[in-house]
Amino acid sequence: MSKKPVIKIGLVGLGVVGGGVWKHIQQNRLALERRLGARLQLVKVAVQDLKKKRSVKVSRAQLTTDPMSIANDPDIDIVCELMGGTSLARKVTLAALKNGKIVVTANKALICKYGAQLFETARNGGGHYFFEASVGGGIPIIKVIREGLVANRFNLIYGILNGTCNYILTRMERESLTFDKTLNAARELGYVEADESLDLEGWDTAHKAVILAYLAHGKWVNLKDVPVEGIGNITLEDIQWADELGFKIKLLGIISQNNKGKSIFVRVHPTLIRKDKIMANVDGVYNAVSVSGDIVGSGIHIGRGAGQDATASAVIGDVADGVSALLGTPPPVVLEDDAELYASLGSDIELSSLEDVTGQYYLRLSVTDKPGVLAEISTVMADHDVSIASMIQPQESSNQQATLILTTHQSNEKRMQDTIRDLKKLKNVHRSPFLLRIVNFD
Amino acid sequence: MSKKPVIKIGLVGLGVVGGGVWKHIQQNRLALERRLGARLQLVKVAVQDLKKKRSVKVSRAQLTTDPMSIANDPDIDIVCELMGGTSLARKVTLAALKNGKIVVTANKALICKYGAQLFETARNGGGHYFFEASVGGGIPIIKVIREGLVANRFNLIYGILNGTCNYILTRMERESLTFDKTLNAARELGYVEADESLDLEGWDTAHKAVILAYLAHGKWVNLKDVPVEGIGNITLEDIQWADELGFKIKLLGIISQNNKGKSIFVRVHPTLIRKDKIMANVDGVYNAVSVSGDIVGSGIHIGRGAGQDATASAVIGDVADGVSALLGTPPPVVLEDDAELYASLGSDIELSSLEDVTGQYYLRLSVTDKPGVLAEISTVMADHDVSIASMIQPQESSNQQATLILTTHQSNEKRMQDTIRDLKKLKNVHRSPFLLRIVNFD
Numbered sequence: 075m076s077k078k079p080v081i082k083i084g085l086v087g088l089g090v091v092g093g094g095v096w097k098h099i100q101q102n103r104l105a106l107e108r109r110l111g112a113r114l115q116l117v118k119v120a121v122q123d124l125k126k127k128r129s130v131k132v133s134r135a136q137l138t139t140d141p142m143s144i145a146n147d148p149d150i151d152i153v154c155e156l157m158g159g160t161s162l163a164r165k166v167t168l169a170a171l172k173n174g175k176i177v178v179t180a181n182k183a184l185i186c187k188y189g190a191q192l193f194e195t196a197r198n199g200g201g202h203y204f205f206e207a208s209v210g211g212g213i214p215i216i217k218v219i220r221e222g223l224v225a226n227r228f229n230l231i232y233g234i235l236n237g238t239c240n241y242i243l244t245r246m247e248r249e250s251l252t253f254d255k256t257l258n259a260a261r262e263l264g265y266v267e268a269d270e271s272l273d274l275e276g277w278d279t280a281h282k283a284v285i286l287a288y289l290a291h292g293k294w295v296n297l298k299d300v301p302v303e304g305i306g307n308i309t310l311e312d313i314q315w316a317d318e319l320g321f322k323i324k325l326l327g328i329i330s331q332n333n334k335g336k337s338i339f340v341r342v343h344p345t346l347i348r349k350d351k352i353m354a355n356v357d358g359v360y361n362a363v364s365v366s367g368d369i370v371g372s373g374i375h376i377g378r379g380a381g382q383d384a385t386a387s388a389v390i391g392d393v394a395d396g397v398s399a400l401l402g403t404p405p406p407v408v409l410e411d412d413a414e415l416y417a418s419l420g421s422d423i424e425l426s427s428l429e430d431v432t433g434q435y436y437l438r439l440s441v442t443d444k445p446g447v448l449a450e451i452s453t454v455m456a457d458h459d460v461s462i463a464s465m466i467q468p469q470e471s472s473n474q475q476a477t478l479i480l481t482t483h484q485s486n487e488k489r490m491q492d493t494i495r496d497l498k499k500l501k502n503v504h505r506s507p508f509l510l511r512i513v514n515f516d
Numbered sequence: 517m518s519k520k521p522v523i524k525i526g527l528v529g530l531g532v533v534g535g536g537v538w539k540h541i542q543q544n545r546l547a548l549e550r551r552l553g554a555r556l557q558l559v560k561v562a563v564q565d566l567k568k569k570r571s572v573k574v575s576r577a578q579l580t581t582d583p584m585s586i587a588n589d590p591d592i593d594i595v596c597e598l599m600g601g602t603s604l605a606r607k608v609t610l611a612a613l614k615n616g617k618i619v620v621t622a623n624k625a626l627i628c629k630y631g632a633q634l635f636e637t638a639r640n641g642g643g644h645y646f647f648e649a650s651v652g653g654g655i656p657i658i659k660v661i662r663e664g665l666v667a668n669r670f671n672l673i674y675g676i677l678n679g680t681c682n683y684i685l686t687r688m689e690r691e692s693l694t695f696d697k698t699l700n701a702a703r704e705l706g707y708v709e710a711d712e713s714l715d716l717e718g719w720d721t722a723h724k725a726v727i728l729a730y731l732a733h734g735k736w737v738n739l740k741d742v743p744v745e746g747i748g749n750i751t752l753e754d755i756q757w758a759d760e761l762g763f764k765i766k767l768l769g770i771i772s773q774n775n776k777g778k779s780i781f782v783r784v785h786p787t788l789i790r791k792d793k794i795m796a797n798v799d800g801v802y803n804a805v806s807v808s809g810d811i812v813g814s815g816i817h818i819g820r821g822a823g824q825d826a827t828a829s830a831v832i833g834d835v836a837d838g839v840s841a842l843l844g845t846p847p848p849v850v851l852e853d854d855a856e857l858y859a860s861l862g863s864d865i866e867l868s869s870l871e872d873v874t875g876q877y878y879l880r881l882s883v884t885d886k887p888g889v890l891a892e893i894s895t896v897m898a899d900h901d902v903s904i905a906s907m908i909q910p911q912e913s914s915n916q917q918a919t920l921i922l923t924t925h926q927s928n929e930k931r932m933q934d935t936i937r938d939l940k941k942l943k944n945v946h947r948s949p950f951l952l953r954i955v956n957f958d
Binding site for chain 1 (some may be wrong): 544551666669672734735737741750780785789795806808867873919954
């Protein structure tokens with residue numbers, strides 16, 4: 075095995091997100107390092123309280139209470155700024171970028187306020203400022219817009235950008251709860267930020283919309299030019315009347331082009347969306363971003379909007395891009411070695427046997443229309459341990475043949491193949507039985 | 517302005533996709549070259565018939581009938597293989613990759629059949645083989661999986677990967693048409709490939725599923741190990757019975773991990789999905805891919821599945837990655853210069869005025885419960901040219917107050933602000949009127 079270059083990482087903040095990042099890098103380290111062609115080494119972690127008990131294991135020697143010592147450590151290649159706030163975080167980020175480091179962040183408020191300065195500092199310093207985790211949680215929407223859809227100009231981007239608000243609206247709607255009752259439930263689950271106005275009054279959504287507007291149009295829109303309304307004035311009755319009118323209510327951040335692309339507008343407000351639209355059906359803590367490009371047309375990207383794991387996934391994706399930038403390797407990581415890797419871990423990937431592929435099934439049979447036939451069929455199915463979940467016998471009669479629609483409880487491909495083979499042998503089953511799979515993913 | 521490096525491109529194939537790629541590079545050239553920090557030059561185009569009339573303008577001197585001359589031209593940096601097929605396309609691709617070039621392709625059949633060899637050749641030659649356009653049309657799903665979600669291991673990936681089949685199933689369902697009638701309509705619209713079995717019997721979906729399995733698990737699954745069923749045996753009645761049972765029918769490609777990640781299984785078959793799932797509501801020619809990662813959780817990516825423009829968007833995204841790889845610049849293109857660029861094009865991006873931000877509106881009013889009040893309100897609205905689309909007056913009475921829910925026809929933010937200002941002045945309107953926006957995107 076060739077010797078891999080070592081990439082040295084400093085974490086600023088070891089709270090929910092920082093802890094998640096380090097936990098998942100540790101857990102998937104082998105696969106990750108193989109894909110990146112580099113070793114990842116945690117050099118230093120800045121925390122507020124050295125003595126606090128933590129869920130991730132970091133040695134005392136790696137801890138510091140001085141985040142600037144990470145920004146200025148010549149040994150560190152990538153700094154993950156996961157402390158939040160716009161004061162010390164800004165100072166740390168500017169210092170690291172001035173030193174030509176790669177900075178990875180989830181700090182949408184900071185970017186929204188000082189983005190122009192931060193990106194310019196990154197450019198002048200020769201480093202990079204990566205911020206996938208700042209918008210859309212686990213959805214790689216930054217990458218989608220500025221890399222995947224780089225060919226496009228964007229006439230409309232809009233989305234559900236705050237999981238807390240979406241969770242509250244979804245529960246109000248589903249359980250006919252008032253805003254206050256639902257908010258209390260969300261608080262108890264820890265779904266609401268310490269500063270509640272960030273979520274509820276729409277500011278978090280506005281921060282993210284401003285970042286998306288910059289990505290799509292290269293323009294920093296000042297937050298004071300963004301009309302922002304939250305969800306606090308929405309009553310349960312509004313949700314019910316909207317329902318009556320054929321709509322659901324979602325808090326959206328909207329970046330629209332107007333005047334044939336000569337102007338843009340960024341706004342945040344609760345919005346009525348027709349119930350049959352995909353966006354209206356993105357519920358709970360999920361986020362979704364709809365992107366319309368002049369070439370690609372419109373698309374929607376849906377995923378978990380927040381939480382330790384989704385955010386960590388985004389931060390690690392940025393760390394990987396940082397490694398590519400440092401090593402000069404292109405990010406499309408070729409994975410052909412992964413099968414080998416998994417093999418070396420003792421879990422050689424093979425094709426599953428048909429017994430392992432499980433599910434429920436829909437079965438359409440053409441049978442003789444006479445008593446006793448259903449008994450024959452259910453006996454064959456029972457012989458193969460396939461149990462019937464539902465049965466429809468549509469009213470129709472032609473040549474004394476009837477159609478029978480059966481669905482099964484959980485079974486597997488092997489048992490169903492055997493069942494069909496034996497059903498075909500029955501004199502009262504005409505034509506080949508027609509099988510469809512029922513999936514119940516998520 | 518500093519002198520930009522020139523990246524030289526050869527196109528193999530100038531049909532629907534090739535023509536689209538060149539057309540869009542021409543149209544968005546200024547923005548694209550700015551973002552990439554490079555000039556894009558079309559050096560040579562291989563076609564079958566030199567005399568054919570084409571929708572894009574290419575000079576006779578650039579045309580050749582010999583695709584190998586592009587693969588072997590030392591002057592060319594990036595080869596876009598858009599000819600299709602698995603014989604000559606393979607020869608051309610292997611030659612270009614051996615020469616260390618970057619090859620961009622939409623050829624899923626070729627990758628599925630010879631992927632292992634092609635990627636090894638790319639690695640040995642020092643070039644790259646990019647294939648975003650091969651799966652999911654305009655959805656940058658390859659980039660999402662192997663870059664954005666690089667931190668994850670994937671327990672389940674499934675999706676609607678063939679727009680033609682989805683179009684047929686959607687029309688059968690919506691218009692109660694038989695399979696044959698719908699197929700004929702799809703043929704007339706040019707939605708079906710020359711070799712119909714590729715679409716209808718599920719092979720196109722299988723090619724894409726094999727590519728996704730490779731991306732997620734680093735393993736090339738042989739097509740003969742993939743159970744593949746198409747949509748040809750689905751009757752209109754199946755769709756109706758499925759509906760009765762609470763399901764929609766979609767053709768899915770499914771890549772699942774089994775046995776705790778020790779084995780995987782790739783399959784393609786029509787599938788019953790519960791109607792309330794997002795995937796069940798992806799209709800028409802749209803594709804959708806659901807990706808579940810061990811860290812990020814599940815997400816869905818939806819977009820146009822095929823067609824000249826969506827495919828061109830994906831190819832150009834890969835060309836951009838190719839440029840980054842050639843120049844050693846990281847792909848996260850910083851766009852802060854774009855505002856300048858647009859300005860230089862005479863379309864300085866400004867914030868839209870409130871008159872430009874149009875839409876319909878939902879208005880909740882608390883009013884005195886007596887005759888004549890509605891007339892007062894509608895007069896104010898008419899004064900500002902806002903017309904009422906619907907009205908609900910819920911039955912409730914407290915202190916002689918009534919609630920009034922109005923929706924408007926198309927209006928704009930300015931007119932609504934003025935309307936609300938004047939409504940507030942009415943003695944019979946209590947509390948501040950509550951306004952929600954109605955969006956009708958797509």
